[in-house]
Amino acid sequence: MEAISHRIQINDTTLRDGEQAPGVVFTLAEKCAIARELSQAGVDEIEAGTPAMGEEVVEGIAAIVSEDLSPRVTAWCRLNEADVDAALRAGVKHVNISAPMSRLQMRVKLKAEPDEVAARVTRVIGYARDKGLEVALGGEDSSRADLRDIGLIAGAAAKLGVFRLRFADTLGLLDPFSTYEYIKRLRDETDLPIEFHGHNDLGLATANTLAAIRAGASAASVTVLGLGERAGNAPLEEIAVALPRTADARTGVDPTRLMQLCERVADAAREKIPRAKPIVGADIFTHESGIHVAGLLTDVRTYQGLDPALLGRGHRVVIGTHSGVAAVRSVCASAGLDLDGPAAAAVLARVKAIAKQTKTLVPDARVCQVARQEIARRREAETSESPRASLDLRLHP
Ligand SMILES: CC(=O)SCCNC(=O)CCNC(=O)[C@H](O)C(C)(C)COP(=O)(O)OP(=O)(O)OC[C@H]1O[C@@H](n2cnc3c(N)ncnc32)[C@H](O)[C@@H]1OP(=O)(O)O
Numbered sequence: 001m002e003a004i005s006h007r008i009q010i011n012d013t014t015l016r017d018g019e020q021a022p023g024v025v026f027t028l029a030e031k032c033a034i035a036r037e038l039s040q041a042g043v044d045e046i047e048a049g050t051p052a053m054g055e056e057v058v059e060g061i062a063a064i065v066s067e068d069l070s071p072r073v074t075a076w077c078r079l080n081e082a083d084v085d086a087a088l089r090a091g092v093k094h095v096n097i098s099a100p101m102s103r104l105q106m107r108v109k110l111k112a113e114p115d116e117v118a119a120r121v122t123r124v125i126g127y128a129r130d131k132g133l134e135v136a137l138g139g140e141d142s143s144r145a146d147l148r149d150i151g152l153i154a155g156a157a158a159k160l161g162v163f164r165l166r167f168a169d170t171l172g173l174l175d176p177f178s179t180y181e182y183i184k185r186l187r188d189e190t191d192l193p194i195e196f197h198g199h200n201d202l203g204l205a206t207a208n209t210l211a212a213i214r215a216g217a218s219a220a221s222v223t224v225l226g227l228g229e230r231a232g233n234a235p236l237e238e239i240a241v242a243l244p245r246t247a248d249a250r251t252g253v254d255p256t257r258l259m260q261l262c263e264r265v266a267d268a269a270r271e272k273i274p275r276a277k278p279i280v281g282a283d284i285f286t287h288e289s290g291i292h293v294a295g296l297l298t299d300v301r302t303y304q305g306l307d308p309a310l311l312g313r314g315h316r317v318v319i320g321t322h323s324g325v326a327a328v329r330s331v332c333a334s335a336g337l338d339l340d341g342p343a344a345a346a347v348l349a350r351v352k353a354i355a356k357q358t359k360t361l362v363p364d365a366r367v368c369q370v371a372r373q374e375i376a377r378r379r380e381a382e383t384s385e386s387p388r389a390s391l392d393l394r395l396h397p
């Protein structure tokens with residue numbers, strides 16, 4: 001796969017697909033706050049909701065539009081005029097109009113065959129364009145579609161000047177290899193810029209999105225923390241950080257804003273960020289294993305893949321059952337306690353016993369307390385050894 005060096009659009013759908021996660025409800029104030037964070041983080045587009053859901057959602061989208069943020073604000077519509085009218089009431093200038101691409105979904109949802117869906121695309125997107133809207137075509141269930149059907153429907157949309165085609169792996173069925181093949185082949189069917197929208201049912205949404213970009217997609221549809229239907233979507237924070245590292249591609253996202261953005265969304269979604277969550281988890285730069293800590297302390301490159309400074313974060317050494325002497329000495333040195341090798345080994349043995357007994361980490365303060373006790377014990381031993389030595393000398397001249 002060849003490397004690509006160009007600017008990739010990061011399109012966020014936390015407020016649309018993210019809110020489709022079971023039980024997630026954002027208030028109007030939360031929606032606006034998230035939109036502002038997204039803007040400050042540098043995303044290119046905010047898919048702000050589904051106007052067909054009702055006037056409260058329309059008002060929410062309108063409130064985001066009135067924030068006048070830098071990202072383009074879009075609304076998600078089904079392939080009908082009523083949804084377009086609702087989007088117009090929200091005041092957006094851009095809409096994503098979704099058409100089912102698989103025969104199964106076309107037949108079940110629209111009772112239509114590909115040529116009829118193409119005709120309906122011409123009608124509804126024509127309607128939206130006449131109303132002055134910029135339109136992207138959403139290709140629902142694209143990964144189960146015949147690419148020629150997508151080509152036919154995208155062709156109808158392209159004639160009306162749509163600005164993009166979304167390839168949705170709606171059910172998260174693809175892997176990176178099949179994604180790469182699909183997007184490569186899709187490029188033979190359409191000249192429209194392609195956005196990839198991946199779901200995480202197999203835990204592959206990030207990998208698939210990166211593969212789609214390698215294959216020539218120019219935009220990634222993502223959500224903060226991967227929030228979304230079922231197993232969720234490709235996480236914005238992972239894509240924004242991984243893309244420049246794996247595909248030699250640039251985005252407009254400022255990595256130092258990601259922690260705050262994710263915390264804001266987690267809070268509004270009433271979710272806890274898992275501690276090992278890539279990019280933003282609390283523990284991803286926390287090191288317990290002695291070999292890693294010793295390496296990091298000597299030369300950070302030994303065990304650093306991602307520089308925490310990129311995210312405004314830093315490494316943290318913690319003490320537990322996997323610690324070694326170097327870690328103990330480093331923690332104690334930070335508190336001004338200088339331990340020689342034997343003293344550090346003794347402290348290590350004691351703190352490991354504590355960690356084993358408590359089945360958790362030993363706080364730095366406790367490590368230092370043990371160290372102080374050890375230092376005192378050694379001093380005491382030294383002083384009590386000295387008189388005995390002189391006594392011995394006296395007894396055995
Ligand atoms: C993969 C995705 O993420 S798709 C986006 C999913 N998002 C949502 O569902 C948003 C939340 N949804 C809702 O609030 C409601 O479902 C609404 C307001 C959109 C519609 O509610 P209702 O009118 O009660 O319809 P209901 O939910 O029962 O069924 C959905 C209808 O949309 C139709 N539909 C689905 N996709 C499309 C499409 N792309 N174009 C046109 N119609 C569609 C279905 O065929 C069904 O039609 P029917 O009412 O004639 O049977």
Ligand SMILES: O=C(O)CCC(=O)C(=O)O
Nearest residue numbers: 098138139140141168170
């Ligand atoms: O048609 C679209 O815009 C995509 C909808 C979606 O969220 C999906 O298919 O997963």
